Amino acid sequence: MLKTLRDLFRYNREFAIGSMLMAVILGMAALSAFSPYPPANIYVVPPDMPPSWAHPFGTNSRGQDVFWQLTFAMRNTLLFGFAVAFLSRLLSLLIGLVAGYQGGLTDRVLMSINDTFIVIPLFPLLILFYFVMRDYMNWVLLTLVIACLGWAYDARLIRSIMMSLKTREFTQTSVFSGMKMHEIVVREHLPYVLPIVFSTTLNNINWSIGLEVTLSVLGFTDINRPTVGTMIFWANQHSAMVAGVWWWFVFPTAFITLTFIALFLLAVSMNEYIDPRSRLARMGMGGA
Amino acid sequence: MVKANGKAGNGPVPAEPILSVRNLRAYYQMQYFGIDREVRAVDDITLQVNRNEIYGVAGESSCGKTSLIKTIAAANRPPLNVIGGSVKYSFLDRDIFRMSEEELSRVRWKHLSYIMQGSMNVLNPVRRIRKSFIDFAFRHINKPEREFFDIVARHLERLRLSPSVLKAYPHELSGGMRQRVTIALATICRPEFIIADEPTTALDVVVQKDVLAMIREVQQEMGSSILFVTHDMTVHANMADRLGIMYAGRLVEEAPTREIFANPLHPYTAHLIQSLPRIGDLSPKKALPGAPPNLSDPPAGCRFHPRCPLAMDICRRENPALTALRPGHRVACFAASSEVRPVSEIRETVPPKVAEARS
Amino acid sequence: MRSYGIYVLTRFAQFLLVVFIGISLTFFITHLSPIDPVEQMIAGMTAMGQSDPEAVSLMRTALQELYGTGGPLIEQYFTYWGRILSADFGPSLSSFPTPVSVLIGRALPWTIGLLATCTVISWVFGNLLGGLAGYFRENRMLKLAGVIIMGFHPVPYYIIAFVLLIIFGLMWPILPTSGGAAANLPRGWNAEYLISVLRHSILPAASIILVGLGGWFMGMRALVSNVITEDYVTYAELGGVKRSRILPFYVIRNALVPQVTGLAMSLGAIFNGAIIVEFVFSYPGLGRLLISAVYAGDYGLVLGVTTISIVAVSAAVFLIDILYPVFDPRVKLA
Numbered sequence: 001m002l003k004t005l006r007d008l009f010r011y012n013r014e015f016a017i018g019s020m021l022m023a024v025i026l027g028m029a030a031l032s033a034f035s036p037y038p039p040a041n042i043y044v045v046p047p048d049m050p051p052s053w054a055h056p057f058g059t060n061s062r063g064q065d066v067f068w069q070l071t072f073a074m075r076n077t078l079l080f081g082f083a084v085a086f087l088s089r090l091l092s093l094l095i096g097l098v099a100g101y102q103g104g105l106t107d108r109v110l111m112s113i114n115d116t117f118i119v120i121p122l123f124p125l126l127i128l129f130y131f132v133m134r135d136y137m138n139w140v141l142l143t144l145v146i147a148c149l150g151w152a153y154d155a156r157l158i159r160s161i162m163m164s165l166k167t168r169e170f171t172q173t174s175v176f177s178g179m180k181m182h183e184i185v186v187r188e189h190l191p192y193v194l195p196i197v198f199s200t201t202l203n204n205i206n207w208s209i210g211l212e213v214t215l216s217v218l219g220f221t222d223i224n225r226p227t228v229g230t231m232i233f234w235a236n237q238h239s240a241m242v243a244g245v246w247w248w249f250v251f252p253t254a255f256i257t258l259t260f261i262a263l264f265l266l267a268v269s270m271n272e273y274i275d276p277r278s279r280l281a282r283m284g285m286g287g288a
Numbered sequence: 289m290v291k292a293n294g295k296a297g298n299g300p301v302p303a304e305p306i307l308s309v310r311n312l313r314a315y316y317q318m319q320y321f322g323i324d325r326e327v328r329a330v331d332d333i334t335l336q337v338n339r340n341e342i343y344g345v346a347g348e349s350s351c352g353k354t355s356l357i358k359t360i361a362a363a364n365r366p367p368l369n370v371i372g373g374s375v376k377y378s379f380l381d382r383d384i385f386r387m388s389e390e391e392l393s394r395v396r397w398k399h400l401s402y403i404m405q406g407s408m409n410v411l412n413p414v415r416r417i418r419k420s421f422i423d424f425a426f427r428h429i430n431k432p433e434r435e436f437f438d439i440v441a442r443h444l445e446r447l448r449l450s451p452s453v454l455k456a457y458p459h460e461l462s463g464g465m466r467q468r469v470t471i472a473l474a475t476i477c478r479p480e481f482i483i484a485d486e487p488t489t490a491l492d493v494v495v496q497k498d499v500l501a502m503i504r505e506v507q508q509e510m511g512s513s514i515l516f517v518t519h520d521m522t523v524h525a526n527m528a529d530r531l532g533i534m535y536a537g538r539l540v541e542e543a544p545t546r547e548i549f550a551n552p553l554h555p556y557t558a559h560l561i562q563s564l565p566r567i568g569d570l571s572p573k574k575a576l577p578g579a580p581p582n583l584s585d586p587p588a589g590c591r592f593h594p595r596c597p598l599a600m601d602i603c604r605r606e607n608p609a610l611t612a613l614r615p616g617h618r619v620a621c622f623a624a625s626s627e628v629r630p631v632s633e634i635r636e637t638v639p640p641k642v643a644e645a646r647s
Numbered sequence: 648m649r650s651y652g653i654y655v656l657t658r659f660a661q662f663l664l665v666v667f668i669g670i671s672l673t674f675f676i677t678h679l680s681p682i683d684p685v686e687q688m689i690a691g692m693t694a695m696g697q698s699d700p701e702a703v704s705l706m707r708t709a710l711q712e713l714y715g716t717g718g719p720l721i722e723q724y725f726t727y728w729g730r731i732l733s734a735d736f737g738p739s740l741s742s743f744p745t746p747v748s749v750l751i752g753r754a755l756p757w758t759i760g761l762l763a764t765c766t767v768i769s770w771v772f773g774n775l776l777g778g779l780a781g782y783f784r785e786n787r788m789l790k791l792a793g794v795i796i797m798g799f800h801p802v803p804y805y806i807i808a809f810v811l812l813i814i815f816g817l818m819w820p821i822l823p824t825s826g827g828a829a830a831n832l833p834r835g836w837n838a839e840y841l842i843s844v845l846r847h848s849i850l851p852a853a854s855i856i857l858v859g860l861g862g863w864f865m866g867m868r869a870l871v872s873n874v875i876t877e878d879y880v881t882y883a884e885l886g887g888v889k890r891s892r893i894l895p896f897y898v899i900r901n902a903l904v905p906q907v908t909g910l911a912m913s914l915g916a917i918f919n920g921a922i923i924v925e926f927v928f929s930y931p932g933l934g935r936l937l938i939s940a941v942y943a944g945d946y947g948l949v950l951g952v953t954t955i956s957i958v959a960v961s962a963a964v965f966l967i968d969i970l971y972p973v974f975d976p977r978v979k980l981a
Contacts, residue, residue: 128677393888
């Protein structure tokens, strides 16, 4: 495992850049534990100060230090992304496995519902949800809702992998040797599916953070909880760019963009690593 | 660059080479995570195919058969690279590797065509058959479209296919029909040389027999030569005039088919023939111990020695050269060339049916 | 042809299912929320100074009918469907007394025009460049194009749009950054107006296209590098078929098939992006309408836009579905 990571780091440029960026981002989030200012307080520092030694990313018009605010924002945003990805993975694994294994009518019903969730534009639904929930909106609720909407694409993927695994010879052998189906799933197939689930996790984190940032920027989340999205929301509320307080907008934007690129690069390199074709080639089975 | 297109008549013209391959070496050269890998799929192969002849190449899967014919057709793509040797055709004025893509494309299909392994997938699934005929053959036949399709239709009928297949997509045809379409496609320009790579492997036995007969028929009628590759020794017994046996990227034995079945000199060949089922024989078949070597790290000396019942010291050190022990019968084996001739001891009686099948 | 009819019917059934589930979701979101939407809205209305008693009572009746405050849930559900099927969402609160359906009707062409154009452009160019990049793996220009295109891809629409807004609105103001056309021009099919529409659409379109290209590019590049190892491509190469024929008809043509499915599957996501882009550039489409309706507390409008979005996107997907057999003759029509 460690050797694989080292090889990936050394010979896969996407992985190397992605993991370095990710380290910076995680470091930033971890720094939140050392913040001298509580995240929710305002007017703790002189407002609208440009970047300086005392305030490396400047201060905003609400009298907050942008650097320390951003550490909280990164922490919360990442936490949200991980939580959504984790919950929606559970859903997509469950639905993908059931549909793939049961086949027949169950499969058709589940996949019809699945395709529906792929097709429906989720953003208007989320906005509607915010609209009726407003004062009740908090990040746990948002996590749950987005997780409930974000499973469909990968459930389809897992289902198709399951269907092909089911017809493989080793599955038949396991059946004939008297293993129960759930044992086969857990012991034989899950090790094969999990790496793929892991790679979809990275994409799903990207997707959910994207939704969160977009909703927050519009003010459609709990705007008092610092996330990268709500930081940009407050910057816009105070017309930061027009007022020349560019650092308030630029630093969160830069960091969230780096986050997206890091996750994307990691997902790309993971995919390449997991793809059976390139795996085969790596083992030197390239030709006859 | 292309010599006058003198098609051979029906009568066999013995020993007039149409293809000569000399010391051909082609390796897969790969680099993954900083480690260089070299798979010696084609290693020092010399052979010759004569006019109006079916030359069979036999061997287990992953012995380098497919790599060999890809290289012979100059259709190898990286990571499969030609390391050395030459491939000459009588209809080309120089080595095939010295020709440009454009020069080659003028030769392909007109002189040199190909029936491919896994014929189920060789036809573009989203293109109607008639379009494929236009893509492959139209520029060689050089007639107006109406006349061109007259020729195609006649050719299809000769192969017992209705011209209506032209309007179909590949998936609308059965496996056997698709295979016949590819044979029609490969022979429409009446090429001198056809490379057939496992053309019947995916077909069921009844269809297989039909298709083989058809290939033979077309070949006879056009006087072309075929390089016929399959792992299936019974197919070789029915098709090939001469047979070359490949093991781990090397040619280990070559002789007229009847001779090789009657008197195999290499222990590997002997094993291949011995493992054929034959009527009335109830003795259990012995499996050869071990597996073909990993071609990225082949054993030193003779590549067969770890599995060979006759392995001697020299086999572990030196690589036996392919030498003619009899006229037309070449073998690469120290044991076979030594006086003892112990091969006959591990060989069982020749199947007379197989041996006579080709007469 | 008969089997094609059956195929269209099954796709239509899926379309109906999507609409059914989508609309039902909107119903349950609104009806299971702890807030009574009608009273909240009436409160919002009076707070905003709308105190014309006639308007208020008209609104209350309309809203009560739409959201169903009395009676069992199932009965409310059917009333709700009745309203939706007649596209009657009542009057808009923020633009009282204009009906919601009129507002949506005004916004819909802008969104469809912008989205259809951008989707087609990014799909065509993404696939074209990706296809070339997959076929000519060693080409430096294409590699560079790939790096640039993929750099934009993971960034959310909002950020791209906002950065473009800052560059072309604040730093280098050469393009209009707000609205669908110059306000002082009369609407009509004249060159001046159309050019203004075009100029206004450049930045929103650029945002959507820049993000969209990457997905198609990457997908197509990967598909092509798989397709070129397929037997039929090798066979065509062996057959001396010209590259200028192999690339479009053998490689790209086959790799395009999954990309058509991909297009259908990503329309929803593209629509999501368009909403935010429209908002950033105040483009007069559904997205801006939706977001400003939320800010104005206009319940009917929010619900109307959401519903129409679901129907419109599913209808577009249905359209792609029934065109799919053109791309893939192997599809089982029955």
